[in-house]
Amino acid sequence: MRVLVVGSGAREHALCWAISASPLLTKLWCAPGNPGIATVAECVPIGVLDFEPLVAFAQDNEIDLVIPGPEAPLVAGLTDAMEAAGIPCCGPSMAAAQLEGSKTFTKEIADAAGIPTARWERFEDAEAARAFVRRRGAPIVIKADGLAAGKGVVVAATEEEALNAIDAIMDARVHGDAGAAVVIEECLIGEEVSLFALCDGETALPLGAAQDHKRVGDGDTGPNTGGMGCYSPVPAFPPALEQAAFDRIIRPALAEMAERGMPFRGILFAGLMLTADGPKLIEFNTRFGDPECEVLLLKLRSDLLPALQAACDGELDNFDLRWNDTEAVAVVMAARGYPEAPERGSIIRGLDRAAAVPNVTVFHAGTTQDEDGTIRAAGGRVLTICGTGKTLSEARAAAYRAVGLIDWPEGFCRSDIGWRALPRP
Ligand code: AMP
Ligand code: GLY
Numbered sequence: 001m002r003v004l005v006v007g008s009g010a011r012e013h014a015l016c017w018a019i020s021a022s023p024l025l026t027k028l029w030c031a032p033g034n035p036g037i038a039t040v041a042e043c044v045p046i047g048v049l050d051f052e053p054l055v056a057f058a059q060d061n062e063i064d065l066v067i068p069g070p071e072a073p074l075v076a077g078l079t080d081a082m083e084a085a086g087i088p089c090c091g092p093s094m095a096a097a098q099l100e101g102s103k104t105f106t107k108e109i110a111d112a113a114g115i116p117t118a119r120w121e122r123f124e125d126a127e128a129a130r131a132f133v134r135r136r137g138a139p140i141v142i143k144a145d146g147l148a149a150g151k152g153v154v155v156a157a158t159e160e161e162a163l164n165a166i167d168a169i170m171d172a173r174v175h176g177d178a179g180a181a182v183v184i185e186e187c188l189i190g191e192e193v194s195l196f197a198l199c200d201g202e203t204a205l206p207l208g209a210a211q212d213h214k215r216v217g218d219g220d221t222g223p224n225t226g227g228m229g230c231y232s233p234v235p236a237f238p239p240a241l242e243q244a245a246f247d248r249i250i251r252p253a254l255a256e257m258a259e260r261g262m263p264f265r266g267i268l269f270a271g272l273m274l275t276a277d278g279p280k281l282i283e284f285n286t287r288f289g290d291p292e293c294e295v296l297l298l299k300l301r302s303d304l305l306p307a308l309q310a311a312c313d314g315e316l317d318n319f320d321l322r323w324n325d326t327e328a329v330a331v332v333m334a335a336r337g338y339p340e341a342p343e344r345g346s347i348i349r350g351l352d353r354a355a356a357v358p359n360v361t362v363f364h365a366g367t368t369q370d371e372d373g374t375i376r377a378a379g380g381r382v383l384t385i386c387g388t389g390k391t392l393s394e395a396r397a398a399a400y401r402a403v404g405l406i407d408w409p410e411g412f413c414r415s416d417i418g419w420r421a422l423p424r425p
Contacts, residue, residue: 001305004058005030005041006048006078007069010332010363010384011290015069015304016041017363018297022305029061035375036364048073051081058087065090065309071287074266075101075147090308092286095262099253100286103145103183110281113252117281118186118273126170129182133162139187144169146178151224151339155187188273188280191420193237194230194292195270195279197250198307200316201263204250205307208299208323209237210292211420216339218416225339226381229417231329231392232295236274236420245272245279253284265311291384294363295328298388326388329395331403333413335366338380342366346410348375354385354402359395361386362402382411392421 001024005016013036020028020040031054033043046053048070058066066082066089068074077094091097098105110117122145123129133140142165144152152175156162162184169179192214196207210232216222237245249270257264269285269292288296297304301322310319335342348367355362363386366379383406387399396418403413 001064004063010365011293012069013363014294018304035369090312091266096264097286099284113256120185124181141185143183144175144178145181148175148178190273190275197268200311200314203316229331231418291330294330298328327392327395328388333383335377342380349407353405357402359398360402
């Protein structure tokens with residue numbers, strides 16, 4: 001198979017790393033990729049939203065399967081563009097990607113399918129939104145309705161915070177048009193977990209679960225990020241609960257989407273809150289999480305490529321995935337200043353030493369490489385350092401040992417990834 005992965009983060013590095021091990025692979029490309037990805041795939045300098053050049057590249061190179069990593073191209077219709085040119089693409093159509101692109105759409109699907117989720121209301125009028133907040137009080141959750149790069153959500157502990165969020169999203173439009181409307185939700189209390197399924201429009205295959213660490217600082221402090229680290233499996237989400245979430249959340253969503261004539265193909269990611277009343281849906285995403293993808297693929301024993309192809313072809317029934325009996329941890333290293341204003345250009349040394357630690361895999365995200373091979377930071381999240389082991393403690397120790405070997409004074413990471421699952425001192 002000739003395969004094209006689309007994206008340039010650590011998630012896409014992990015996808016390329018897994019696919020490059022497939023005996024079915026003839027050649028792997030990644031657009032645009034990064035220096036880590038370049039060690040397992042040929043990188044092509046085409047942006048993830050440059051559909052015309054992407055389609056032309058896929059045609060010229062007789063690509064058998066396109067695998068999109070990030071959400072933006074899916075929401076903008078990459079799958080439709082590829083399919084119109086006769087190229088199989090393992091992602092949802094633009095219509096189905098509304099599950100990530102529109103919070104209102106997701107809430108309507110959830111309500112229609114009887115999926116447990118927070119009560120909600122949508123407002124296009126800022127004054128009406130403010131009145132609702134004054135009536136309901138805090139805690140309360142304010143969300144920009146559109147895509148806001150994971151930054152459009154304010155969990156307001158006080159009424160004032162909620163009102164300020166409405167000002168910022170709707171009046172000041174800090175997230176642009178994503179703030180034309182807000183969704184206001186009941187605040188759910190509990191631990192969060194990310195649950196993944198590979199879907200072919202009808203059948204959903206479990207891909208496991210991980211717990212992300214969204215806040216930038218130790219102890220879950222500071223602003224939200226794309227994710228600073230994660231681990232899998234999650235003790236707070238044992239197999240019976242995972243099964244229940246699959247049956248009450250993933251499967252009904254898939255059935256509802258099929259019924260509406262927009263069958264969901266690709267990776268369905270349910271962000272869940274483990275409340276006292278059981279798992280409730282916070283949001284859907286229509287792709288792998290980052291860094292969740294990295295830990296899940298480290299645990300996958302089966303060949304990923306035929307699974308993605310089966311999802312694309314609608315042939316997941318009777319398909320089975322096998323998993324390694326290991327635990328995995330991902331520690332994200334970010335550039336100083338992340339998430340607000342990451343510093344660019346600093347030199348990263350010691351990557352080979354880190355990658356040589358037993359049970360460690362290093363994935364690149366925002367890096368660039370000079371002609372002499374020097375690796376530099378070129379984004380917010382820069383590296384994902386993963387460890388595996390028989391226990392979470394072993395996996396974590398391996399990952400942090402590797403982190404310690406990386407010589408990058410301008411970088412930082414959280415030192416407490418996995419803390420909720422470790423014995424309390
Ligand atoms: P989202 O972009 O919808 O994933 O929201 C980002 C984060 O906000 C989630 O990961 C949760 O931590 C939090 N959040 C979103 N909705 C709720 C809710 N209804 N109750 C509590 N926390 C929420
Ligand atoms: N780590 C969360 C996400 O990818 O959205």
